[in-house]
Amino acid sequence: MTRAWTLPVLLALCGALAASGPAAKGSPGTAVAVLLVFLALAALNSPLVFPRSIGAQEARRRSEADGRPIVFWRPGCTYCMRLRLRLGRDARRMHWVNIWRDPAGAAAVRAANDGNETVPTVVVAGRPHTNPAPSWVREQLPPSA
Known part of the structure; x- marks a missing residue:
């Protein structure tokens, strides 16, 4: 079961890491947008999308x-x-x-x-x-x- 969640978790973590750069530079809007893109990719690759x-x-x-x-x-x-x-x-x-x-x-x-x-x-x-x-x-x- 853990293998099924590996890619979604990695995408979410990469999104958090990628969003930290714009957030540290004072661009919270860009950080949120980057994080949302990665979270959407994580959701699409999760077992939750399938019946x-x-x-x-x-x-x-x-x-x-x-x-x-x-x-x-x-x-x-x-x-x-x-x-x-x-x-x-x-x-x-x-x-x-x-x-x-x-x-x-x-x-x-x-x-x-x-x-x-x-x-x-x-x-x-x-x-x-x-x-x-x-x-x-x-x-x-x-x-x-």
Whole structure:
């Protein structure tokens, strides 16, 4: 779990350090702006941006029952963030598995990607798709009830 928060914490600390320069020179507005930029980057790279993760086994079980895709992701991945942000509210209609928290999820991704942990890997109807276009993923969602 600590690995998931490493990048956000480093970004927040770097922001505080970068903001200390303008603050020491008497530019509090610039310091606040710099700090806010780094905090926004930290928030975007945190696990908080993504829907709640579940284990790979539970995701498979739920996907078989409701037909929703499974998204294997990891914090700090820009392609995962792109997929999540482009999907908007539709992201909540999928099952998300954080491969840094779930060894079975990481193994499933490696099996689908020639031994590499390439994410996002989206599983639709049992077939993995590596880094698919967000529009394609949205089309794979079952109609909402």
